[in-house]
Amino acid sequence: MVRRAPNIVVTGTPGTGKSTTAELIAGSSTNVPMRHFNISELVKQNNLYERYDEEWDSYVVDEDKLLDWLEPQTADGGLILDWHACEPFPERWIDLVVVLRCDHTKLWERLEARGYPLKKIQENNESEIMEVILAEARENYTQEIVVELASESTDELQANVERIVQWIENWVNDHPDGV
Numbered sequence: 001m002v003r004r005a006p007n008i009v010v011t012g013t014p015g016t017g018k019s020t021t022a023e024l025i026a027g028s029s030t031n032v033p034m035r036h037f038n039i040s041e042l043v044k045q046n047n048l049y050e051r052y053d054e055e056w057d058s059y060v061v062d063e064d065k066l067l068d069w070l071e072p073q074t075a076d077g078g079l080i081l082d083w084h085a086c087e088p089f090p091e092r093w094i095d096l097v098v099v100l101r102c103d104h105t106k107l108w109e110r111l112e113a114r115g116y117p118l119k120k121i122q123e124n125n126e127s128e129i130m131e132v133i134l135a136e137a138r139e140n141y142t143q144e145i146v147v148e149l150a151s152e153s154t155d156e157l158q159a160n161v162e163r164i165v166q167w168i169e170n171w172v173n174d175h176p177d178g179v
């Protein structure tokens with residue numbers, strides 16, 4: 001199957017703005033239709049988990065099941081994979097990895113507003129300070145496709161969406177026969 005539109009990962013610590021960004025990209029009026037896959041929701045809806053972890057109030061993803069489910073979807077491209085991890089996605093599927101970043105004080109406020117328990121806020125805050133997801137992206141994908149973007153204000157949100165949409169259009173123009 002030929003990929004006629006790129007597959008993009010939008011990753012980052014919870015609260016950095018992945019879903020907001022991905023939704024806006026998918027909703028942009030462009031001639032390249034992109035589908036937003038919120039992986040956490042998708043895992044719940046399709047039972048792609050091993051179990052529910054009560055302590056962390058989250059599902060433990062069955063990565064084999066997730067990848068088997070995603071593989072046919074990725075074949076013709078046009079996916080935005082929105083998740084707080086990127087390492088499981090095979091490099092051959094992916095054309096761009098966007099890592100969203102947010103100042104840890106702002107992130108703390110966003111997670112507090114979301115009603116996360118203190119322990120979960122602290123864990124995510126620390127992960128953002130330690131650049132865990134950025135390191136994961138850099139370790140697992142060729143450097144040219146990894147882009148780090150600050151997402152701390154609505155101006156930045158809008159600029160990021162415009163930049164990614166433009167990147168998608170350029171990709172399609174540069175690959176008239178797909179990849």
Ligand SMILES: Nc1ncnc2c1ncn2[C@@H]1O[C@H](COP(=O)(O)OP(=O)(O)O)[C@@H](O)[C@H]1O
Pocket residue numbers: 012013014015016017018019020021110151152153154156157
């Ligand atoms: N660039 C931004 N500037 C200001 N607020 C933002 C920005 N990006 C996201 N938000 C807000 O932060 C919260 C978390 O965003 P969300 O997209 O759900 O993050 P994630 O999907 O990474 O967990 C939401 O309330 C959202 O409106």
